Amino acid sequence: MKPYYIAKSTDSTRSFFAKREIKPDVNNWWHYHDELELIYFKKGSGTQFVGDNISSFKDGDIVLIGSNLPHYWQYSEEFKDSPIEVYVVHFNKDFWGKDFLNIPENAELARVIEESKRGIQIEESTNTYLKETIIKIIESQGTRKLLGLIEVLVEIGKCLHSRRLVSLGFKANFQESERDRIQSIYNYTLKNYKEQISLETIAKIAKMSRTSFCKFFKLRTGKTYSVFLNEIRIGNACKLLIENRMSVKEVCFESGFLNFSSFHKCFKDITGQTPLKYQRSYT
Numbered sequence: 001m002k003p004y005y006i007a008k009s010t011d012s013t014r015s016f017f018a019k020r021e022i023k024p025d026v027n028n029w030w031h032y033h034d035e036l037e038l039i040y041f042k043k044g045s046g047t048q049f050v051g052d053n054i055s056s057f058k059d060g061d062i063v064l065i066g067s068n069l070p071h072y073w074q075y076s077e078e079f080k081d082s083p084i085e086v087y088v089v090h091f092n093k094d095f096w097g098k099d100f101l102n103i104p105e106n107a108e109l110a111r112v113i114e115e116s117k118r119g120i121q122i123e124e125s126t127n128t129y130l131k132e133t134i135i136k137i138i139e140s141q142g143t144r145k146l147l148g149l150i151e152v153l154v155e156i157g158k159c160l161h162s163r164r165l166v167s168l169g170f171k172a173n174f175q176e177s178e179r180d181r182i183q184s185i186y187n188y189t190l191k192n193y194k195e196q197i198s199l200e201t202i203a204k205i206a207k208m209s210r211t212s213f214c215k216f217f218k219l220r221t222g223k224t225y226s227v228f229l230n231e232i233r234i235g236n237a238c239k240l241l242i243e244n245r246m247s248v249k250e251v252c253f254e255s256g257f258l259n260f261s262s263f264h265k266c267f268k269d270i271t272g273q274t275p276l277k278y279q280r281s282y283t
Helices: 104-118 128-139 142-158 176-192 199-205 210-221 225-243 248-254 260-271 275-280
Strands: 017-021 036-043 046-050 053-057 062-065 071-075 085-091 120-122 162-164
Touching: 017 128, 036 128, 046 062, 046 225, 053 225, 062 104, 062 128, 062 142, 085 128, 104 120, 104 142, 128 142, 176 199, 176 225, 199 210, 210 225, 225 248, 225 260, 225 275, 248 260, 248 275, 260 275
Parallel strands: none
Antiparallel strands: 017 085, 036 062, 036 085, 046 053, 046 071, 062 120, 120 162
C-alpha cells in the first residue's frame, strides 16, 4: 500500500530522537520515514501493518522497523479512552558517521540494521534487559543515550526468538501520483472491514472502474483486494482471540465474516493454524 512520507525535523542538540508516548493517535496512519524506528509496547495492543505483513501486537512486544519501510499501528478500541505506554526511538543509520558500521567490531550491528529492512519483531517477552535498556535510552542523556541504543541493537541481534515481518519479495512503491488514491483505499478498508465491501464500492472510493481497480491494486500490492481485506479481518480476529473475551464464532462475525466455514478456512490459510488452536496457544 502507498504510505505517507514523514520528514523528521532536525535538532542540533541531539543526533536521534527518543520519546515516551501515551496517546494512541500519534502518526495514526500508514506512513514511512528515512529513520529506523525502534518501538517497545509496554502498554498497548492491536493490529500492526508493516510492509506486506498484517499481524497482532501486544503488551511487551518490541519491533525494529527499517528505513523507509511503511508501517502503521492500529490500537484496540479499549485504548480510545485509556492511555498507552510506548517507547519509541527514531534514528538514521548513519547518524554516528558514515564509516561507523564498516569497522570490523560493528559487523553484528551492521547486520541488524540491514535485516531491519524486513522489520524485526522480538518474541522474547521475558527479555527484561532489552525492555529496561530501551526505557533507559529515553531517560538517559549524552553518551549514555547513545550507548543504550547500541546495546539494544546488539541485544536484538542475539535474540533467538525473533521473526522477520516482511516477505523477501516486498518492495514499496512511492510514486507521488498514486499516494492519495492508495491512501483512500487503505483508510476506507480499515474503517469498514467489518462490513461487506464490494468491488464496486471500493473501486468507487478509488475513482476507478471495477476492472481498472483490480488491475491497479494487484499491480501495486502483489495481491487481490479480497486477499488484502481478509488479511485485515484475520489480523483483527487474531487480536480478539488473544484477548480471549469472545467465543471463536463471535470472533468470526465481529471480524466481518458471514459464515464460520469461510472464516475457519481463511484463518488457517493465513496463519497456518485453526482459530481454536491459535487461541489456545496464548492461554
